[in-house]
Amino acid sequence: MNLRVVEKEDLPLLTEWANTPEFGGEYEPLSQESKTELEKQYDKLTPKEKWFIIKKKDGSKIGFVTHFPIGNLLTIDYTLIPDERNKGYCTEAVKIMVDYLFLSKDIVRIQAETNPRNLASQKVLEKVGFKKEGLVRKSIFIRGKWRDGLLYSILREEWKEPKILTKTASHS
Numbered sequence: 001m002n003l004r005v006v007e008k009e010d011l012p013l014l015t016e017w018a019n020t021p022e023f024g025g026e027y028e029p030l031s032q033e034s035k036t037e038l039e040k041q042y043d044k045l046t047p048k049e050k051w052f053i054i055k056k057k058d059g060s061k062i063g064f065v066t067h068f069p070i071g072n073l074l075t076i077d078y079t080l081i082p083d084e085r086n087k088g089y090c091t092e093a094v095k096i097m098v099d100y101l102f103l104s105k106d107i108v109r110i111q112a113e114t115n116p117r118n119l120a121s122q123k124v125l126e127k128v129g130f131k132k133e134g135l136v137r138k139s140i141f142i143r144g145k146w147r148d149g150l151l152y153s154i155l156r157e158e159w160k161e162p163k164i165l166t167k168t169a170s171h172s
């Protein structure tokens, strides 16, 4: 499994995912986005906001991980297609994302917010070494209601060293 930056050619698949309620699941906002709308968002991406496709070794695309700023704080988000859940892929993808972010950016923390009932997401974050910070009250509008989120973060000193990526490029 690996991560690769989203290319324009991935946008039809991302549009299909964005418009499939089972993809986001019960804890994510419903999004109905056209390919044109996604293309507009894609064209505005900056180094502070990037989208990555999670790709299996056989080449199939099974989900995405993104990072984006909320004020000065770098936040990540992730989703896998339902058939590929509970196989450890998201944990591996988030480990790679955290390695990449701490290796490539002068940042001290990475954060993620999840629904308090989204135990799978919390498990992923805990397995990667994120710590629970607390409840962010009424932070997200999902299915007609403002709902609380649980904020997690990992600090550079807690990460300590890369778990999957290496610090130096290999010379083969």
Ligand SMILES: CC(C)(COP(=O)(O)OP(=O)(O)OC[C@H]1O[C@@H](n2cnc3c(N)ncnc32)[C@H](O)[C@@H]1OP(=O)(O)O)[C@@H](O)C(=O)NCCC(=O)NCCS
Residues within 6 Å of the ligand: 023, 024, 025, 027, 028, 077, 078, 079, 080, 081, 084, 085, 086, 087, 088, 089, 090, 091, 092, 113, 114, 115, 118, 119, 120, 121, 123, 124
């Ligand atoms: C959250 C999500 C990304 C996790 O991806 P994944 O590839 O299934 O995650 P992993 O397999 O790496 O780890 C999931 C862990 O949660 C556990 N888990 C799954 N469902 C659970 C539940 N209902 N209760 C408790 N634990 C649960 C799994 O057993 C696994 O832990 P383990 O390795 O100790 O057995 C995936 O479920 C998803 O895409 N959900 C819909 C979108 C979403 O909620 N995104 C997160 C937004 S913050």
